[in-house]
Amino acid sequence: MVEQSSEVRIAGPGEGTVTGRDDAGPAGADTERELAVALADVVGVANVPVDGHFFTDLGANSLVMAQFCARVRKRTDLPSPSMKDIYRYPTIRSLAAALTETAPGTVPQGAAAASAPAPATVPDRVPRASSRSHFLCGFFQLLIFLVYSLVAGFVADRGYRWIAAGSGAVDVYLRSVLFGGAGFIALCVFPIAAKWALVGRWKPGEFPLWGPRYLRFWLLKALLHANPMILFAGNPLYVLYLRALGARIGKGVTILSHSVPVCTDLVTIGAGAVIRKDAFLLGYRAHAGRIQTGRITLGRGAFVGEKTVLDIDTSLGDDAQIGHSSALHRGQAVPAGERWHGSPAEPGGTDYVRVEPAACGTVRRAWFACMTLVQLFLLYIPLTVGGMYILFTEVPALGKRLDPQSAAVSRAELIPDALLLSLVLFVGFVVGGLLVLYTVPRLLRLAVRPDRVYPLYGFHYAVHRATARMTNVRFFAWLFGDSSYIVHYLRGLGYDLSHVEQTGSNFGTEVQHETPFLVSVGSGTMVADGLSVLNAEYSSTSFRISRASIGAHNFLGNNIAYPAGGRTGENCLLATKVMVPLDGEVREGVGLLGSPCFEIPRTVERDARFDDLRTGETLRRRLAAKNRYNLRSMAVMLFARWVHTFGLTLFALASVDLYGVAGQVVIALYLAATLLFTTLYHVLVERLIMRFRRLRPRLCSIYDPLFWRHERLWKVPDRHLNIFNGTPYKSLAWRLMGVRIGRRVFDDGCYLTERTLTVIGDDCTLNAGSKIQCHSQEDGTFKSEGTTLGDGCTLGVGSHVHYGVTLGDGAVLAADSFLMKGEEVPPHARWGGNPAVDMPEAAGRPGDGDPAAPSCPAGATSVTVS
Numbered sequence: 001m002v003e004q005s006s007e008v009r010i011a012g013p014g015e016g017t018v019t020g021r022d023d024a025g026p027a028g029a030d031t032e033r034e035l036a037v038a039l040a041d042v043v044g045v046a047n048v049p050v051d052g053h054f055f056t057d058l059g060a061n062s063l064v065m066a067q068f069c070a071r072v073r074k075r076t077d078l079p080s081p082s083m084k085d086i087y088r089y090p091t092i093r094s095l096a097a098a099l100t101e102t103a104p105g106t107v108p109q110g111a112a113a114a115s116a117p118a119p120a121t122v123p124d125r126v127p128r129a130s131s132r133s134h135f136l137c138g139f140f141q142l143l144i145f146l147v148y149s150l151v152a153g154f155v156a157d158r159g160y161r162w163i164a165a166g167s168g169a170v171d172v173y174l175r176s177v178l179f180g181g182a183g184f185i186a187l188c189v190f191p192i193a194a195k196w197a198l199v200g201r202w203k204p205g206e207f208p209l210w211g212p213r214y215l216r217f218w219l220l221k222a223l224l225h226a227n228p229m230i231l232f233a234g235n236p237l238y239v240l241y242l243r244a245l246g247a248r249i250g251k252g253v254t255i256l257s258h259s260v261p262v263c264t265d266l267v268t269i270g271a272g273a274v275i276r277k278d279a280f281l282l283g284y285r286a287h288a289g290r291i292q293t294g295r296i297t298l299g300r301g302a303f304v305g306e307k308t309v310l311d312i313d314t315s316l317g318d319d320a321q322i323g324h325s326s327a328l329h330r331g332q333a334v335p336a337g338e339r340w341h342g343s344p345a346e347p348g349g350t351d352y353v354r355v356e357p358a359a360c361g362t363v364r365r366a367w368f369a370c371m372t373l374v375q376l377f378l379l380y381i382p383l384t385v386g387g388m389y390i391l392f393t394e395v396p397a398l399g400k401r402l403d404p405q406s407a408a409v410s411r412a413e414l415i416p417d418a419l420l421l422s423l424v425l426f427v428g429f430v431v432g433g434l435l436v437l438y439t440v441p442r443l444l445r446l447a448v449r450p451d452r453v454y455p456l457y458g459f460h461y462a463v464h465r466a467t468a469r470m471t472n473v474r475f476f477a478w479l480f481g482d483s484s485y486i487v488h489y490l491r492g493l494g495y496d497l498s499h500v501e502q503t504g505s506n507f508g509t510e511v512q513h514e515t516p517f518l519v520s521v522g523s524g525t526m527v528a529d530g531l532s533v534l535n536a537e538y539s540s541t542s543f544r545i546s547r548a549s550i551g552a553h554n555f556l557g558n559n560i561a562y563p564a565g566g567r568t569g570e571n572c573l574l575a576t577k578v579m580v581p582l583d584g585e586v587r588e589g590v591g592l593l594g595s596p597c598f599e600i601p602r603t604v605e606r607d608a609r610f611d612d613l614r615t616g617e618t619l620r621r622r623l624a625a626k627n628r629y630n631l632r633s634m635a636v637m638l639f640a641r642w643v644h645t646f647g648l649t650l651f652a653l654a655s656v657d658l659y660g661v662a663g664q665v666v667i668a669l670y671l672a673a674t675l676l677f678t679t680l681y682h683v684l685v686e687r688l689i690m691r692f693r694r695l696r697p698r699l700c701s702i703y704d705p706l707f708w709r710h711e712r713l714w715k716v717p718d719r720h721l722n723i724f725n726g727t728p729y730k731s732l733a734w735r736l737m738g739v740r741i742g743r744r745v746f747d748d749g750c751y752l753t754e755r756t757l758t759v760i761g762d763d764c765t766l767n768a769g770s771k772i773q774c775h776s777q778e779d780g781t782f783k784s785e786g787t788t789l790g791d792g793c794t795l796g797v798g799s800h801v802h803y804g805v806t807l808g809d810g811a812v813l814a815a816d817s818f819l820m821k822g823e824e825v826p827p828h829a830r831w832g833g834n835p836a837v838d839m840p841e842a843a844g845r846p847g848d849g850d851p852a853a854p855s856c857p858a859g860a861t862s863v864t865v866s
Contacts, residue, residue: 032093036048066824067822070823133211138729140215141215187226187227203293204312207290234255236369246264255269261281266294273302274538275304276308280308299318302319305322305561308326314328314331320339322334323340326341326595327345328344339351343816344833355453355539358539418650434476444463451545464514464536481508482507483504484503494519495520495521503524509714510530514535515536515545526554528777530560547564551568555778567580576802578594579594629708644682678720686755690756695774698784713754714753725748741758742763743763745765749769749770752774757774761789761809765792771800772787796832811830
């Protein structure tokens, strides 16, 4: 095991991180003997030396050790270790000593309070909704969608007729401005009016899923998520919009996250606070079959990092900070002036606001907002509305169908016209998009210099945001990712990839950045999905872009936020959801796991078993074969995308044919038909790729054709499923894609990577941003195995469940937790943290499961909103 870094916090033996039992159990040599016997049974050997290192001497891996921990937890006569304890005490002797020291009666006096067992609590009983209420809720949700589509069709029909009556280009432009502007205002105002009419003011409390109160909640949430104001995150207009919805927000607040608070009256943000992108502060959570609402309070000058989750009933005091990849669990409060990080957060000391302030007052913010509105109403809206009008009148395939005299002739040309139009649109988007991506951002970069502080809400800020939006188009990362060709794409964007050692899987299909021109990745480094490079730093008044450098021969797992100034060097393993350290020595030759992070072995025997395929002539041949297969996968998925575009175009032309007969009804039916078509089409594509079979657990090299076929599945589009969040139709879609899913499952935005390896029981509750990932790739080794959720399980907001995991009936995984591979969570247990461990104390936290709990967590400071 590598030597512990001075700045990576690992609890000492006296801190009591292991979980004890009520009885003392065996001590000393007896504990060693029993643990050794248990490990020998798991590993499948006759005996295990008590001084043998789990990973370097015994050749174990985290999956094996997770199974060992699960077996020990079932022994009532032994204290229960966690995976964090396994890494901290990597021999039987050291682990037994730690477990014995923390057993009752041997706890040091200063740690007595921290190690006291939690009071016994009655497990949550998941209220089982009736099938009738579940069905009725889905019926009314469908009815609401159809009525909304009909109204949208009526408005679009009237608007088109009015614009078409214009004479001349100027008249059409003015009518486009008026109609488009009125439509935009209506889309923004309607959710506000609906919120105050349906709910009034949100209050802390809870209500069951699938009932009348939930239906109102879902309707309001759907309206907010369909609102165009989401596009203005990072703009003062977005803050004004949240205020109109009831949020108490002070002056000078900067909100970069697109995650919209739903229970806005319960959100208080003090003046000068900063909230980074991909942060969750929803004001609600789904828990054990109920929606629970609670307050989130941020003091003046507070800072919330990227990929950070704030659960309900949490607070940050004035000038308090919570770092990247962190979480506040329910009842946690960060005192004024303190800096916390981790999941759940704990005092850390790292300063996350690293850019000097600049002059940015109310006048500057107001001017920026006004200029945004001027551009919106005088440029973007008329271009969009007028462009659609020109498309319908000037494109022959559409214009002749609006002419009653040529309608009969045009119907015979429906399919040829759809083929030609869809092909032109699709190829034009791909080719034109690449040309724009490789030219315009390179011109814009000249306006914003690295390591120079600029005030927010000015020309430089607008250029920086435009660059970020253009270069983070998901389509091209999806197309080129998981192949050698992603390297050329990212280089074209501006990434500095040094001397690339092609692996065929250098980057996944999801990678984002603030600016592509200040990202450096060393030779031989491999990156899984979900990397977010934080090479822009923000305060409430200023920003600065800086180079973020990832060392050579690293492996980065899923969902990692890598900041500029990250203290990792060469040959590091950064595990899934790890919090990258910003202070201390540069870590090299080690693995980092958890939030806050601690050191683990860089690699284990199982991950190195295919190293012979990664060198020499064998690598050259296998890589060439993988490149050819990936090229075919790209062609197949481009063709599938074009066929989808063709289908949508065919529906559109058919709707135009019928427009003169039914008008707005045709438009409404088009919206519903295209949603149904899109869902069923992509289900069929995925099932065809799998040949209508189910995936099987795998352990193979990334140069094995079995892995290449698995990679192709990750390219099947699935973002359209988000429209079904919170409805019974999401479970139906998952079932069609091969998930073995139970009845009355509530899915508020969970993502499943391997559908046919996932089993979800009845009445489960899956929160927004949660993920079930039934695979792992570490360096050149790919592993997959099924994951099972029992009846009534709850996955918290932003939680991540790895492969080979079993959650017992009624188990709860807290917000932003990472449940590692191979873990077995007992029925009705409460686990949380990164990595997740048993957290029985969660039941005793303020307000957990108690709708009458105080609205503000104990210890929270008063917040002034001005």
